[in-house]
Amino acid sequence: MQRADATLEIDSPTAISTFRSLAARAERPVTETADSLTIALPRGSLTVTPDGAGTRLRLDSPDAVALQLARDLLAERLAEHGVVPRWQEDLAGRQPGNQSRATVVSARRLSPNYSRVVMEGPDLARFAEGGLHFRLLFGPEGAGWPETDASGATRWPGGMTAWHRPVYTTRAIERAGAAARMTFDVFRHEGGRVTDWCDRIAPGTEIAMTGPGGGGIPEMAGWMGLVGDETAMPVMIRILEAMPADTRGEAVLFVPEAADIQPVRHPEGVSLRWVLRGGDETPLAALKALSVPAADRYVFFAGEKAQALDARAWLPEQGLQKGEFVSAAYWS
Numbered sequence: 207m208q209r210a211d212a213t214l215e216i217d218s219p220t221a222i223s224t225f226r227s228l229a230a231r232a233e234r235p236v237t238e239t240a241d242s243l244t245i246a247l248p249r250g251s252l253t254v255t256p257d258g259a260g261t262r263l264r265l266d267s268p269d270a271v272a273l274q275l276a277r278d279l280l281a282e283r284l285a286e287h288g289v290v291p292r293w294q295e296d297l298a299g300r301q302p303g304n305q306s307r308a309t310v311v312s313a314r315r316l317s318p319n320y321s322r323v324v325m326e327g328p329d330l331a332r333f334a335e336g337g338l339h340f341r342l343l344f345g346p347e348g349a350g351w352p353e354t355d356a357s358g359a360t361r362w363p364g365g366m367t368a369w370h371r372p373v374y375t376t377r378a379i380e381r382a383g384a385a386a387r388m389t390f391d392v393f394r395h396e397g398g399r400v401t402d403w404c405d406r407i408a409p410g411t412e413i414a415m416t417g418p419g420g421g422g423i424p425e426m427a428g429w430m431g432l433v434g435d436e437t438a439m440p441v442m443i444r445i446l447e448a449m450p451a452d453t454r455g456e457a458v459l460f461v462p463e464a465a466d467i468q469p470v471r472h473p474e475g476v477s478l479r480w481v482l483r484g485g486d487e488t489p490l491a492a493l494k495a496l497s498v499p500a501a502d503r504y505v506f507f508a509g510e511k512a513q514a515l516d517a518r519a520w521l522p523e524q525g526l527q528k529g530e531f532v533s534a535a536y537w538s
């Protein structure tokens with residue numbers, strides 16, 4: 207757990223009533239005592255109490271990522287009311303708690319349509335737990351990396367909308383204390399800014415990223431059905447490699463050509479079918495062709511947005527309940 211305390215220069219009845227309406231707007235549960243209010247955040251909590259003529263805020267967050275996201279949100283909401291939180295520690299000019307810096311160890315062409323990037327950084331070990339994904343950060347030329355301001359919020363040089371923040375999947379990670387060496391695979395596509403970047407980078411190139419985020423390895427059912435397109439190959443390989451040996455199921459992976467097929471360790475009871483692009487079969491069609499059993503099952507679908515939305519509508523129509531499937535849009 208990480209704890210952070212701040213004071214606000216407004217009286218506590220006003221602060222409590224403001225936070226009560228903010229919580230109602232965000233549909234977050236609150237607990238109140240005679241003079242305090244606690245809001246349950248998606249991860250952690252915020253407690254508002256009196257502090258002399260002013261107000262004290264206390265954030266309890268499970269980790270540095272959640273704490274930074276809470277500080278960013280808090281600073282944004284309080285700014286709407288012209289209030290700035292004063293944290294106990296001086297936060298100006300720091301690396302945001304959900305960001306890491308790394309340097310490229312190697313970047314090479316893995317196969318005709320994939321590049322593989324290996325990077326290492328002093329605090330990358332945290333990407334080994336939680337979500338399987340992270341965002342690369344590309345800012346305006348020469349802008350420098352984001353830092354926190356005195357209110358604890360992330361300041362994006364040139365404004366947040368000037369930053370390109372594409373999501374990638376941690377394909378492999380080797381920890382060494384707090385540091386780690388991390389690998390990710392980039393599907394090379396027409397006009398892709400990351401594709402071009404892969405061709406420009408060299409050992410020593412600096413990288414900044416946020417995360418970890420997104421889904422983790424899903425809870426394993428006895429039968430697992432996985433269907434994904436080119437961008438989902440890294441996550442599907444992570445899931446296949448994490449499956450208990452007695453798992454049954456079907457996995458279908460789409461790649462542009464045979465030379466892009468990677469060796470994958472998976473349970474004997476899970477069939478793995480590679481589909482080469484160019485034929486009529488779409489990931490959605492492959493999903494509809496799975497032989498999903500009536501119970502003890504889980505279906506994972508990831509790919510282009512329109513297909514993922516169709517899959518998200520179709521799966522419950524087949525009787526799959528919330529918690530028995532996920533369908534994620536990886537690109538549009």
Ligand SMILES: Cc1cc2nc3c(=O)[nH]c(=O)nc-3n(C[C@H](O)[C@H](O)[C@H](O)COP(=O)(O)OP(=O)(O)OC[C@H]3O[C@@H](n4cnc5c(N)ncnc54)[C@H](O)[C@@H]3O)c2cc1C
Nearest residue numbers: 372373374375392393395397398399400437440536537538
């Ligand atoms: C949770 C998650 C995990 C992901 N993991 C990976 C991963 O490990 N490896 C990986 O390669 N991708 C992954 N993706 C997909 C990746 O984030 C997108 O493809 C992203 O748009 C790539 O950024 P870019 O800068 O190369 O493309 P942009 O410069 O943003 O886009 C340029 C053009 O390319 C188009 N485009 C984007 N993606 C594709 C595509 N796949 N095929 C064809 N056209 C495309 C865009 O629509 C746009 O017109 C993941 C996405 C999510 C949400």
